[in-house]
Structure formats: C-alpha cells, structure tokens
Amino acid sequence: QSVLTQPPSASGTPGQRVTISCSGSSSNIGSNTVNWYQQLPGTAPKLLIYSNNQRPSGVPDRFSGSKSGTSASLAISGLQSEDEADYYCAAWDDSLNGQVFGGGTKLTVL
Amino acid sequence: EVQLVESGGGLVQPGGSLRLSCAASGFTFSSYSMNWVRQAPGKGLEWVSYISSSSSTIYYADSVKGRFTISRDNAKNSLYLQMNSLRDEDTAVYYCARENYGGNSYYFDYWGQGTLVTVSS
Numbered sequence: 692q693s694v695l696t697q698p699p700s701a702s703g704t705p706g707q708r709v710t711i712s713c714s715g716s717s718s719n720i721g722s723n724t725v726n727w728y729q730q731l732p733g734t735a736p737k738l739l740i741y742s743n744n745q746r747p748s749g750v751p752d753r754f755s756g757s758k759s760g761t762s763a764s765l766a767i768s769g770l771q772s773e774d775e776a777d778y779y780c781a782a783w784d785d786s787l788n789g790q791v792f793g794g795g796t797k798l799t800v801l
Numbered sequence: 802e803v804q805l806v807e808s809g810g811g812l813v814q815p816g817g818s819l820r821l822s823c824a825a826s827g828f829t830f831s832s833y834s835m836n837w838v839r840q841a842p843g844k845g846l847e848w849v850s851y852i853s854s855s856s857s858t859i860y861y862a863d864s865v866k867g868r869f870t871i872s873r874d875n876a877k878n879s880l881y882l883q884m885n886s887l888r889d890e891d892t893a894v895y896y897c898a899r900e901n902y903g904g905n906s907y908y909f910d911y912w913g914q915g916t917l918v919t920v921s922s
Contacts, residue, residue, distance in 0.1 A: 693845060724906035728846070735896055735912040736838075736846060742904030779846050783907065788860050790836070790848035 694719060695780050697793035704801045708768040711796045713780030715761050719791055723783040725763040727756055730777040730795075739778070740765060767798075775800045803827040803911045805897050810916030817887050817920070823880040823897030823913055831855075831875035834900040836909060837882050839893035839918075849895070850882065865891075887920045894918075 696714040703709040713725065727740035738747050740756035743763065755766045763782075767774055780793040809821040823835070837849040850871040851860040859871055870883040880897050894917050898909035 724904070726906065726908040728909070730846075735914055736909075737912070738908055738910050741908040741910075742906035745904045745906075747910065777845075781846075781848075781909075787863070789851065789862055790838075792846045792848065795845040 693794040694784060694787070694791035695782065695793035697778075697780060697796045699794065700797045700799065702799040702801055703767075703770045705770055705772065707770045708766060709770060709798065710767075711765045711778050711780075711798070713763040713765070713793050715763075715782060715791075717761060718786040719761075719782040719784040720758065720763055721761040722785055725756065725758050726781045727754075727765045728779045728781065730779065732776070736779065770800055772800050774798060803899065805899065805911055805913035807895060807897055807913045807916035810895065810918045812919045812921065813887055814922050815888060815920055818883070818885045819887065819918060821882040821884065821895055821897075821916060821918070823882075825878045825880065825897075825899070828899070830873075830878040834907075835873060835880045836898045836900055837871060837880075838896045838898055838909070838912075839891075840896070840915075841890070841893040844893075847893070851900070852880070884918070887918075889920050892918060892920045 724742045728736040729739045730736045743758040744756045784791045804826045806824045852871045868886045872881045894915040896915045897913045899911040901910040
C-alpha cells in the first residue's frame, strides 16, 4: 500500500490528452512539492516534472504538472506511442522523514 | 555526462548480507545528497535511504531501518548500501539516485541503471 494514491492504469489514443492523478495528505503533498517520474519498459526511472510543474530541459512541453491542496496531476497532451510507460508521483513526507512514491500508473497508448 | 553505475547485487540467502556500491562520475559528487530507491519485481518504486553530501544527515525507510546502512566516500566518488538480515521482501532492483534542488523542491534528477538483489533459499 503506497502512501500516495494513483490509478493503476490509464489509456488514450494518439493525439489525445490524458491526466494522471496523485492523492496524498497534509504531511506530504499538502506541505511539499510533487515530482513526477517516467519509467519506460525495462529502463530506470527518469525525472519528468519537478516542483509541481517544472520541466527539466529536454522534456517536451506536452507534459505538464499541477498541484492543489493534497492532490497533484500529470497531464500529457498530444499523446504519442512513445509515452507508453509507468508514471510515478513522489513527495517528501514530513511525518515519515522520507520520500514517498505513488504506486505508479501504467499508461497505454491504444 | 553524469553517470551512476551500481554494482554488488546478486543472490543471497535469507538472513544474509550484501553490500551495494554506486560509482558516480561526471559531476562533483561531494556536493550532492544521494539516495537509494528499490523496485520489487513487477512493483512500484520504494525509497530506501538518503545521505547528505557530507554524511551528516541520514534517513531510512521504516522497512529497512536497523538492517541497512547507507554510507559514502567522497574521495572515491562512491555511494554504498550495506544490507544485513536480508528478507525475501528485500528482493528488488536497487537504484542509486542523485538528489538535486530547484524551484523550492528536492528531486532525483539522475538514476543509475540498477542492480538486482535476489533473496532466496
């Protein structure tokens, strides 16, 4: 059972916009920033979004993040086949004194 | 180019020990905090441990506290994870990850390729 809650799966067709939610509590998302990681099949995770809505250089602007209260969302617009991956949200938890991750969302491009 | 290369994984019996290493290059290792994150087969990511740049601050997940020890050698640009009293549930790919700071946020901006630890009799 992960501290942050994500839907286990999401899907969309090429060109569509999809969103992935991440729900937490006052000790993590409610008081700290949220980061998102993308894990392509068989590879290590890669930083996708940091500080709720900032994209590292090289990440397409099709990817965007937002946060409100104790929840966060990742949006992917103009869905492409290469976006098929697992997506994880993460945040520092003040009560646990550690990073907590969501359980991950497997995105399928139909 | 930033590179993180883990090593030391393998098959170990329950109750046994293993020491993982992470060799860093392409950046000033002594300036960055580092973390270990693991992923059990077919499962999600789980943060394991954190160590500050000077080793002055260390944190562990409750699941490994008292059994695992994180350390670093800045002179050798290396991060370590000593794992004792291993359990079946410690079976996972272990990643080392560099922690960076920006936009009022701490995040893992570079990850190694991972090393597989299998605990089984």
